[in-house]
Amino acid sequence: MSYQSKSNDFLKIAESFKLGRLTTEKSHPKTIGLSEWANSDLERALKAIKEIDLSLFSTVLEKQSEIELFQRDVQETLECGGRIFLCGCGATGRLSLALETIWNQSGNEKGRVISFMAGGDVALIHSIENFEDHPEYGERQLLDLGFSDNDLLVAITEGGETPFVIGAAETAQRTSKRNPYFLYCNPDDILCETVERSRRVIENKSIKKLNLTTGEMVLAGSTRMQASTIQMLVTGMALFNYNKDWPLNLMKKFEELSSSLLTPFIERESEIYKEGGGIIYNCDSKLGISVLTDTTERSPTFSLLPFEENSSSAISHHSLCYLSLLGESRIEDAWKSLLSRDPRTLEWDEIKGLAAVDRLYRFDISSELINKRRSYCKGEQYIFSLELNEEKLNIALDSRECEIDFSGFDLLSVHIITKILLNTHSTLVMGRLGRYESNIMTWVRPSNNKLIDRTIRYVDILLRERNIERSYEQICEKLFEAMEGASKDDPLVLKTLEGLI
Structure with missing residues (x-):
């Protein structure tokens, strides 16, 4: 199919994916210039991000009454022998898997909390393109896992508009006597005006909503950061039955950490990449799921080559970093240890092994x-160690070391703070490698309909900064042209921009 035909096909459905009005897609006023600070004033960049992260805890406290109702329903389900199912796509899928792992560890x-993400466990490490655009896949994965009338689904979507998550939520509402929860981070009125499928869920009284709007992301559209953090906080509170003192204590612990804690590690890792080297994140199974989440999410956010599959054939392209799990010499054991359960993969004929267990074990x-x-790998491979x-x-990279004392804090607390620090x-x-401009993801990979729209909007922003006007349709066609034959680490926003100037 020609790029013109692909462009036309997208434009036929584009109205359902034009999400520029959503808060999570907008540029945060406190991080305009972030890419420049990353290079010239790292302390300023770190303080700005920390301030925004700290605000999440205030939002949690403001929502305490709604969270308590959510918590009550989760605990009642568990007390009555039901199971809690957690689902999401991309970042929210990974946080769902992380919460089940933390629960088990x-x-x-085991088996009381069951998580799944669009594409199954393989998507934890390698995105299955376009999977989240299909609500019927959300339904199928949920039912394949044995979801029943005594179970409760917690459907988590950063934006509140993901078709896969909505498909799962609507299926759960029809299947179980327990009304599912729908967690999201954008204002109801904007979602209802912008996205019909979101309006359908918001107006459905049999689906319970928990709106966790936190404002714009540190990096526009990068919901792997604040949106997924607050959703992990709130869902964790409900699962582990914590009172409001828990987020307060966690906030105080995070606030105590020096903003400059990460400076030597940021400087050294970026230097290693510039020198042509690579990083192997080496950690124990207690931290593995959160370390893997951050390292794999770098690929779609910044158009980095994803983790390579370690097959028997020669490997010509490899990612900047990878994960190695301490004490696990067999691939199968490493995955079971990281997930704290057997893998859940999709053995569906129609996706030709893309999400199958055989593929998972190639990582x-x-x-x-x-x-x-x-x-x-041609360049030297350095060990970035994280051990609990x-x-x-204990954190160490090359000659840089630091220690964070988590005495008195549970495993969920450790994971949440580790997640924030890694993000x-x-x-x-x-930013030091030039993978975004100001606080705009100029290297985003358009791997689904939402990200195609995001790429088009970012090109439009950059064009307008240059006093150039192009229509949505013109930008769309040029994007699909740029995607023809592009590698996974091509800057498609910038390539599209170049073709329109």
């Missing part, structure tokens, strides 16, 4: 990965 009964996250990477020992998180770290490393 915290000594709770080697075992301790053997270190020697493998060093054998096929006796309530202390900040990777965003500023990418």
